[in-house]
Amino acid sequence: xxxxxxxxxxxxxxxxxxxxxxxxxLNKRGVTLEEIAELVIFLQQKYYPNLTMDECIHxxxxxxxxxxxxxxxxxxxxxxxxxxxxKLFSPLQDMIENDEGLYGVDEILAFSIVxxxxxxxxxxxxxxxxxxxxxxxxxxxxxxxxxxxxxDDIVGAVAAAASSRIAHRKQAEREIELDLPHTPEDRxxxxxxxxxxxxxxx
Amino acid sequence: xxxxxxxxxxxxxxxxxxxxxxxxxLNKRGVTLEEIAELVIFLQQKYYPNLTMDECIHxxxxxxxxxxxxxxxxxxxxxxxxxxxxKLFSPLQDMIENDEGLYGVDEILAFSIVxxxxxxxxxxxxxxxxxxxxxxxxxxxxxxxxxxxxxDDIVGAVAAAASSRIAHRKQAEREIELDLPHTPEDRxxxxxxxxxxxxxxx
Amino acid sequence: xxxxxxxxxxxxxxxxxxxxxxxxxLNKRGVTLEEIAELVIFLQQKYYPNLTMDECIHxxxxxxxxxxxxxxxxxxxxxxxxxxxxKLFSPLQDMIENDEGLYGVDEILAFSIVxxxxxxxxxxxxxxxxxxxxxxxxxxxxxxxxxxxxxDDIVGAVAAAASSRIAHRKQAEREIELDLPHTPEDRxxxxxxxxxxxxxxx
Amino acid sequence: xxxxxxxxxxxxxxxxxxxxxxxxxLNKRGVTLEEIAELVIFLQQKYYPNLTMDECIHxxxxxxxxxxxxxxxxxxxxxxxxxxxxKLFSPLQDMIENDEGLYGVDEILAFSIVxxxxxxxxxxxxxxxxxxxxxxxxxxxxxxxxxxxxxDDIVGAVAAAASSRIAHRKQAEREIELDLPHTPEDRxxxxxxxxxxxxxxx
Numbered sequence: 001x002x003x004x005x006x007x008x009x010x011x012x013x014x015x016x017x018x019x020x021x022x023x024x025x026l027n028k029r030g031v032t033l034e035e036i037a038e039l040v041i042f043l044q045q046k047y048y049p050n051l052t053m054d055e056c057i058h059x060x061x062x063x064x065x066x067x068x069x070x071x072x073x074x075x076x077x078x079x080x081x082x083x084x085x086x087k088l089f090s091p092l093q094d095m096i097e098n099d100e101g102l103y104g105v106d107e108i109l110a111f112s113i114v115x116x117x118x119x120x121x122x123x124x125x126x127x128x129x130x131x132x133x134x135x136x137x138x139x140x141x142x143x144x145x146x147x148x149x150x151x152d153d154i155v156g157a158v159a160a161a162a163s164s165r166i167a168h169r170k171q172a173e174r175e176i177e178l179d180l181p182h183t184p185e186d187r188x189x190x191x192x193x194x195x196x197x198x199x200x201x202x
Numbered sequence: 203x204x205x206x207x208x209x210x211x212x213x214x215x216x217x218x219x220x221x222x223x224x225x226x227x228l229n230k231r232g233v234t235l236e237e238i239a240e241l242v243i244f245l246q247q248k249y250y251p252n253l254t255m256d257e258c259i260h261x262x263x264x265x266x267x268x269x270x271x272x273x274x275x276x277x278x279x280x281x282x283x284x285x286x287x288x289k290l291f292s293p294l295q296d297m298i299e300n301d302e303g304l305y306g307v308d309e310i311l312a313f314s315i316v317x318x319x320x321x322x323x324x325x326x327x328x329x330x331x332x333x334x335x336x337x338x339x340x341x342x343x344x345x346x347x348x349x350x351x352x353x354d355d356i357v358g359a360v361a362a363a364a365s366s367r368i369a370h371r372k373q374a375e376r377e378i379e380l381d382l383p384h385t386p387e388d389r390x391x392x393x394x395x396x397x398x399x400x401x402x403x404x
Numbered sequence: 405x406x407x408x409x410x411x412x413x414x415x416x417x418x419x420x421x422x423x424x425x426x427x428x429x430l431n432k433r434g435v436t437l438e439e440i441a442e443l444v445i446f447l448q449q450k451y452y453p454n455l456t457m458d459e460c461i462h463x464x465x466x467x468x469x470x471x472x473x474x475x476x477x478x479x480x481x482x483x484x485x486x487x488x489x490x491k492l493f494s495p496l497q498d499m500i501e502n503d504e505g506l507y508g509v510d511e512i513l514a515f516s517i518v519x520x521x522x523x524x525x526x527x528x529x530x531x532x533x534x535x536x537x538x539x540x541x542x543x544x545x546x547x548x549x550x551x552x553x554x555x556d557d558i559v560g561a562v563a564a565a566a567s568s569r570i571a572h573r574k575q576a577e578r579e580i581e582l583d584l585p586h587t588p589e590d591r592x593x594x595x596x597x598x599x600x601x602x603x604x605x606x
Numbered sequence: 607x608x609x610x611x612x613x614x615x616x617x618x619x620x621x622x623x624x625x626x627x628x629x630x631x632l633n634k635r636g637v638t639l640e641e642i643a644e645l646v647i648f649l650q651q652k653y654y655p656n657l658t659m660d661e662c663i664h665x666x667x668x669x670x671x672x673x674x675x676x677x678x679x680x681x682x683x684x685x686x687x688x689x690x691x692x693k694l695f696s697p698l699q700d701m702i703e704n705d706e707g708l709y710g711v712d713e714i715l716a717f718s719i720v721x722x723x724x725x726x727x728x729x730x731x732x733x734x735x736x737x738x739x740x741x742x743x744x745x746x747x748x749x750x751x752x753x754x755x756x757x758d759d760i761v762g763a764v765a766a767a768a769s770s771r772i773a774h775r776k777q778a779e780r781e782i783e784l785d786l787p788h789t790p791e792d793r794x795x796x797x798x799x800x801x802x803x804x805x806x807x808x
Contacts, residue, residue, distance in 0.1 A: 011700065011703075011704040011706075013373065013697070013700070013701065013704075013706055013708060014377070014382055014383065014697070015373060015374070015377060015708075016377075016382070016383040017383075017696075017697045018697050018701075021695070021696070021697055021698070025695075067320070067370065067708050068320035068321070068710065071701070071708075071709050071710060071711050072711060072714075074695075074697075074698045075685070075698065075711045078685075078688075078694055078695060078698055079681070079684075079685075081695075082684075082688065082693075087688075087693070088684055089627070089631075089680075089684060089687075090623075090627070091619070091620070091623045091624050091627055091680075092627075092680045092681065092684055094617065094619070095619065095624070095677070097617075098617040098619075100617075100619050101524065101571060102524060102571060102572065102575060102619060102673050102677075103524075103677050104522050104523035104524040104526075104674065104677060104718075105523070105677050105678060105681045105715065105718070107523040107524065107526050107527065108523045108678075108714060108715065108718045109711065109714065110526075111523065111526060112320075112321060112710075112711070112714045115317045116318075116320065118269070118270035118314075118318065118508050119270070119314060119508035119509070119511040119512045119515065120505065120506060120507075120508040120511065122508075122511050122514075122515060122526070122529070122530055122533075123511065123529075123530045123533045123534050124530065124534075125526070125527075125530055126526055126527045126528065126529055126530010126531050126533065126534070127530050127531055127533075127534040127535075129526075129527045129530065129531075130527050130528075130530070130531040131531075167505060167506060168269065168506065171215065171217060171506060172217070175216070175217060175218075180216055180218070181216065181218040213498065213501075213502040215495070215498070215499065215502075215504055215506060216495070219494075219495045220495050220499075223493070223494070223495055223496070227493075269506050270508065273499070273506075273507050273508060273509050274509060274512075276493075276495075276496045277483070277496065277509045280483075280486075280492055280493060280496055281479070281482075281483075283493075284482075284486065284491075289486075289491070290482055291425070291429075291478075291482060291485075292421075292425070293417070293418070293421045293422055293425055293478075294425075294478045294479065294482055296415065296417070297417065297422075297475070299415075300415040300417075302417050303726065303773060304417060304471050304475075304726060304773060304774065304777060305475050305726075306472065306475060306516075306724050306725035306726040306728075307475050307476060307479045307513065307516070307725070309725040309726065309728050309729065310476075310512060310513065310516045310725045311509065311512065312728075313725065313728060314508075314509070314512045320710050321710035321711070321713040321714045321717065322707065322708060322709075322710040322713065324710075324713050324716075324717060324728070324731070324732055324735075325713065325731075325732045325735045325736050326732065326736070327728070327729075327732055328728055328729045328730065328731050328732010328733050328735065328736070329732050329733055329735075329736040329737075331728075331729045331732065331733075332729050332730075332732070332733040333733075369707060369708060370708065373708060417777065418781070418786055418787065419777060419778070419781060420781075420786070420787040471724070471774065472724035472725070516724070516725060519721045520722075520724065522673070522674035522718070522722065523674070523718060572673065575619065575621060576621070579620070579621060579622075584620055584622070585620065585622040585623075
């Protein structure tokens with residue numbers, strides 16, 4: 001983070017470019033929103049049996065719309081790509097190429113993603129990262145020549161964050177249904193959801 | 203976090219009760235929203251000279267509307283109150299009562315607050331926690347008999363989180379003003395703000 | 405954390421008192437070092453089939469000798485005890501008593517424990533916290549009247565941290581065995597270990 | 607972090623290579639241990655007026671001997687170097703090149719460094735990162751063509767971690783001097799120190 005106020009070249013961050021690059025790179029590295037949503041289903045079906053794929057995809061999209069998440073996704077994929085091209089300096093190249101057990105920066109980036117929806121997602125992240133269901137198994141296949149040391153953890157973290165987001169929203173929906181007093185923040189989306197308002201673009 | 207689905211006593215979290223308790227306890231412990239907003243002004247005026255108190259208060263309120271923040275505020279104040287009443291077991295009582303330098307759980311809770319708006323707030327938190335301007339100086343006065351070992355850090359963290367929130371919103375406003383393409387998430391509030399829509403209840 | 409240098413009452417932290425209280429309270433709340441060590445075996449046997457209980461107990465002890473860990477253990481158990489006695493203010497009492505899913509301060513404290521040995525332990529923590537093997541199942545039994553909302557997460561975190569510590573030490577032992585150049589930090593304990601030096605008091 | 611046990615190419619992490627690369631790259635990017643030690647003096651002189659440069663350098667070295675710290679240092683410098691060479695993909699290139707205010711992955715890596723010695727270092731990190739004394743001012747000079755978006759935060763974090771380490775050691779020394787009961791962990795180094803044992807290689 002910079003404090004400087006004057007820059008030589010007029011630099012201006014375009015938030016849409018950051019968001020678009022996030023989607024582009026996830027896709028280019030072979031990960032679809034549907035696959036991440038399936039991890040969410042895997043994690044949450046036990047608690048919310050009626051959870052739909054559409055709902056999960058929406059929540060994954062909302063997680064991916066956060067700048068903090070976009071920064072982590074882009075940085076992690078960049079390091080994976082560089083490692084795949086053999087362009088990192090030694091021994092960082094070896095550590096990322098071999099998904100070294102004592103190298104934990106990938107988990108640190110993953111945690112910054114989970115954290116966006118709070119600590120309740122820590123457990124879910126650890127769980128899918130250990131079990132490696134669905135897309136995570138493919139990303140961990142070391143025979144392909146592809147390197148997904150970061151992406152593997154990032155995808156699990158996005159799914160965990162989306163699960164946390166769902167837990168918060170479900171509580172809001174429940175309170176509205178029961179006509180309980182509730183806090184305004186969660187209310188808006190929950191209300192829209194109950195009214196089956198089309199929220200796709202949000 | 204619990205996974206159980208059946209409970210002896212029908213327990214149901216009321217999110218409004220949690221939000222109301224947060225406001226109540228901050229107030230009861232002598233901290234006003236205005237004082238937290240002044241810390242935000244202190245931190246952000248350099249970057250946004252036109253920042254108003256109303257804007258800062260609004261952002262502090264938005265931070266305090268987050269469940270993760272409410273949990274940290276309530277837990278920290280509870281420990282302060284217990285320490286003030288001498289009800290903690292030894293040596294925890296001594297450590298919290300004396301704001302022991304090697305005891306850092308207060309900072310851990312503070313960080314869970316800052317984190318809600320991402321890592322860009324870490325620096326601001328450390329800065330006010332060290333300088334102790336405004337309300338933080340009063341909370342650190344050890345001659346009053348009051349114990350604010352947690353509250354001190356919590357208030358700085360809420361101000362830092364509000365500063366991060368402002369940085370994100372200002373970017374969104376700038377993009378809308380410049381008619382740049384922008385991401386939907388930040389857009390809603392920014393648009394309302396530019397239209398001087400009354401957002402008080404949100 | 406305090407910066408003040410003069411205090412009314414001559415307060416002096418005794419690190420041994422903090423360490424002793426940590427052991428005392430773990431024991432009083434019904435958790436033995438052996439039970440935590442069994443979680444470590446559960447997590448690490450796959451990677452180190454020859455791992456012994458003694459080795460795991462030693463590593464658990466080393467984790468528990470860290471001040472940061474002691475602070476988290478004592479603070480968490482204190483909140484559990486207060487909740488069990490019904491002494492917290494509402495709605496914090498209800499949230500901790502019922503191990504509320506949207507309350508995540510217990511996980512935040514757990515993470516400060518895991519973090520002491522770095523991010524490589526995040527996954528192990530999440531995994532045992534989800535599966536709840538051994539002692540974690542007992543701590544999660546909601547029919548006993550006891551409240552272990554914090555302790556449950558803390559015990560899993562200590563086991564995950566001990567697992568990370570083992571991973572670091574095993575690497576050091578391997579390098580010494582292979583007569584590789586190695587860094588001094590891990591060397592001392594590894595050398596002692598290979599020489600079957602009695603390291604119990606350390 | 608990887609769980610796989612069989613790898614195509616016999617890869618074996620050499621911890622000394624990682625440690626050496628850390629020193630090499632810090633040096634190559636123009637940062638000396640003395641400069642980091644000066645930040646430690648800046649942060650700690652108020653509390654320990656007799657603190658020597660040698661002591662600070664030793665503590666900086668100890669921080670840099672931790673694998674977690676080495677991983678963060680190497681990863682951050684790698685990203686700085688790539689950005690300096692213009693080799694990152696857009697818009698990550700722009701964000702790191704311009705030390706974008708809404709990009710916080712540099713702070714996330716910095717925090718993983720501070721965390722190694724616990725939460726008591728958070729405040730010190732934020733403080734130097736904001737004030738930018740000594741070497742931090744030079745690293746923030748945007749007119750040189752060099753990019754130190756990560757290194758800037760990393761150096762501040764190493765100084766903050768060294769400060770935390772000193773706080774822990776000073777407590778141990780004090781307890782030994784007062785012949786108080788103390789915990790074994792901190793005892794060894796403190797005892798050596800008091801005996802003016804040459805601890806340089808450790």
